[in-house]
Amino acid sequence: MRKPQIDYAAVFRALPGMVALLTPELVYADANDDFLRLARRTREQLLGRYIFDVFPENPNDPAAAGMQETQASMLRVVETGERDTMALIRYDIEDPARPGYWREHYWSPVNAPVLGPDGKVALVVHRVEEVTELIRARGGPVGDEDRARVLEAELYTRARELQDINDRLRQAHAREREVALALQAAMLPAPGPIGPHEAAVRYRPAVGALNVCGDWYDLVDLPGDNLAVAVGDVVGHGLGAACTMGQLRSALxxxxxxxxxxxxxxxxxxxxxxxxEGAEATTVVTTFIDWDSHTVTYSCAGHPPPALVDPEGNVTFLDEATDPPLAARPEHLPRPQARASFTEGSTLVLYTDGLVERRDEDIDTGLARLADSLSRHRHADVEPLSDALLTDLLPAGGSADDTALIVIRL
Incomplete structure (x- = not known):
């Protein structure tokens, strides 16, 4: 079979979501199609220009800090050579067709380094999720039915846009290892700081997979310095499952x-x-952590239950709010929700089924193995604890299923 010829420029332009490349001096080197479309700028208006000359701060908002926060994040990447995930920011953009008119925008940015042959940062990848319409929905109708209609309309529009991008990505046949790894790194960034609390993540593809799969994890800052933590699993492997995963992760x-x-x-x-396409039967669990009340509120869509271990080694599986996977029912019904209390120093673990399921044994056996490992290693920091869980639970030769794992010290 002939080795496929990959047009990396075409793959970059078709990437879902807003992605731009900047020099260490924060000058635009390139931007994908979604960035140009959503930022309302042409390629000629960006390339070779300093980012904040193109997108200055809104002079009508004395409290605006989006430019300062974005600049600080990018310079940290240049200085440290490490990824930097920013909190949700408001950054208004001047309408190029109406000088002096500023459009309100809310962004969730991630900045990541691209190292040159000398090991220094050669480029900064600036990836942005545009969440303006969903943020505005907060100030709209507050009734349950009205809120559902607002979310459904927005998510339907986004689904159509992302489906078109997904189709173009599938046609690219970009199945080389370096492309797969780049996509996985962009879709599953390392967790950022969550105050005094520690978090660790692990991702292991199935044996023989292309180092990319449909498993995902995510951490989302919530009001009041609280945190949402989610893990999901799309059926299948490879770039098709990864593209579906990226759409669902961004939407959630x-x-x-x-x-x-x-x-x-x-x-x-x-x-x-x-x-x-491809989202049917996806499983996912979402947890909202409230540090003040020491509670975890959760809901599961066909997914293995999160595990909560206290400092004494007692393990509780959060399995009181479980429902079928996504799009598994012909009609839309409310999903269940439950709440569990935790003591300071406890640990919350979310994972995909590759960690606990084996074809030749009952799922309860895998859950018991997880509980035993958590109890024995509960005093370890989250990074060595994550490694210990993978060592104890995954087969020595690798698993036949993908595995995503996230560990939070509460």
Whole structure:
């Protein structure tokens, strides 16, 4: 079989979501089609120009800090050579067709380095999720039915846009290892700081897979310094499953920011999944952590239950709010939600089925193995604890299924 010829420029232009490349001096080197479309700029208006000459701060908003925060994040990437995930920011953009008129925008940016042969940062990847419409929905109708209609309309529109991008990505046949790894890194960024709390993530593809799969994890900042943590699993492997995963992860991240609980976030995601090819039977669990009340509110869509281990080694599986996977029912129904209390120093673990399921044994055996490992290693920091869980639970030769794992010290 002939080795496929990959047009990397075409792959970059077709990437879902807003992605731009900047020099260490923060000058635009390139931008994909979604960035140009959503930022309302042409390629000629960007390339070779300093980012904040193109997108200055809104002079009519004395409290605006989007430019300062974005600049600080990018310079950290240049200085440290490490990825930097920013909190949700407001950054208004001047309408190029109407000078002096500024459009309100809300962004969720991630900045990542591209190293040159000398090991220094050669480019900064600036990836942005546009969540303006969903943030505005907070100030709209507050009734349950009205809120559902607002979310459904927004997610339906986004589904159509992302489906078109997904089709173009599938046609690219970009199955080389470096492309797969780049996509996976962009879709599953390392967790950013969550205050005094520690978090660790792990991702292991199935044996023989292309180092990319449909498993995902996500951490989303919520009002009051609280946190939403989610893990999901799309059926299948390879770039097709990864593209579907990227759409669902982005949609759930946006829904968590405006929903009043994990069940409502999953209801919105379920409506969205009906219009995404390959999303049927996706499983996902979403948890909202409230540090002040020491509670975890959760909802599961056909997914293995999160595990909560206290400092004494007692393990509780959060399995009181479980429902079928996404798009598995012909009609839309409310999803269940439950709440569990935790003591300081406890640990919350979310994972995909590759960690606990084996074809030749009952799922309860795998859950018991997870509980035993958590109890024995509960005092370890989250990074060594994550490694210990993979060592204890995954076969020595690798698993036949993909595995995503996230560990949060509460």
């Amino acid at each position: 991240s946006a829904a968590c920011r405006v929903a009043d609980g994990p069940a409502r976030a999953l209801e919105a995601l379920g409506l969205y999944a009906r219009f995404v």
